[in-house]
Amino acid sequence: MYYSVFSVPSASTAVIEANTYQQLKENTGQLQSTLAVIRGQRMAANKKLEREKALLRDTKLLEEALTQKLSVLEGEGGTANTDSAESELERRVTAAEETCSKLKESLAKFVSDYILQPTEGEDRASTHRRTRRGGRQATLHSMMGRQGEAEEQNEQPNLMEVIQELISKCLDTSHDPYVQAGSIWEPHFQLLLRSGILQRHPDNPALVRITPFHH
Numbered sequence: 001m002y003y004s005v006f007s008v009p010s011a012s013t014a015v016i017e018a019n020t021y022q023q024l025k026e027n028t029g030q031l032q033s034t035l036a037v038i039r040g041q042r043m044a045a046n047k048k049l050e051r052e053k054a055l056l057r058d059t060k061l062l063e064e065a066l067t068q069k070l071s072v073l074e075g076e077g078g079t080a081n082t083d084s085a086e087s088e089l090e091r092r093v094t095a096a097e098e099t100c101s102k103l104k105e106s107l108a109k110f111v112s113d114y115i116l117q118p119t120e121g122e123d124r125a126s127t128h129r130r131t132r133r134g135g136r137q138a139t140l141h142s143m144m145g146r147q148g149e150a151e152e153q154n155e156q157p158n159l160m161e162v163i164q165e166l167i168s169k170c171l172d173t174s175h176d177p178y179v180q181a182g183s184i185w186e187p188h189f190q191l192l193l194r195s196g197i198l199q200r201h202p203d204n205p206a207l208v209r210i211t212p213f214h215h
Contacts, residue, residue: 111159118156118185156185162192166210178207 157165162184170177178201181189192198193208201207 108160115159117158159188170210177209181206181208
């Protein structure tokens with residue numbers, strides 16, 4: 001009996017080899033895809049790194065330029081800069097004072113043209129009513145803490161004087177900005193109160209102050 005030197009693979013062996021080859025082929029394709037993704041990410045990272053290096057170089061150059069400029073300014077213009085700042089501050093103060101003066105003139109004109117002022121008869125009647133309601137009689141001089149003649153104490157200050165006195169109390173004696181409500185002519189008192197310009201003392205309604213709009 002003769003035997004062939006070549007053995008024919010069985011059907012199961014051929015199937016295993018085919019499956020193995022297919023699996024290796026799929027794995028190879030997946031590895032190639034993964035490698036392509038990694039290469040793309042590496043290229044993006046390299047580009048980003050180059051941009052960061054360029055930005056770092058620019059930042060260092062800018063820092064050096066600013067440092068040199070600062071050194072020059074400190075060495076040459078320190079005193080000049082201080083003088084310039086003081087001059088600018090003085091200019092602003094002068095401009096603010098001029099603006100304040102113009103506003104006072106405009107306010108005085110408006111009050112003179114459109115706001116009713118107390119006459120002598122109304123002045124005395126208002127004073128008499130306030131005296132009967134609790135002795136709240138006061139004058140501009142009493143608001144300022146000065147004694148005056150009896151005739152002057154019966155005079156009510158005009159609206160501009162009242163506003164200026166209230167502003168002065170608010171700025172000069174901020175710890176005690178209140179004045180006697182009775183020192184203000186009744187129509188002016190009601191006008192200022194209803195306009196939100198006056199505020200009563202929380203514990204003593206006989207005292208009022210100007211609303212601190214600057215706070």
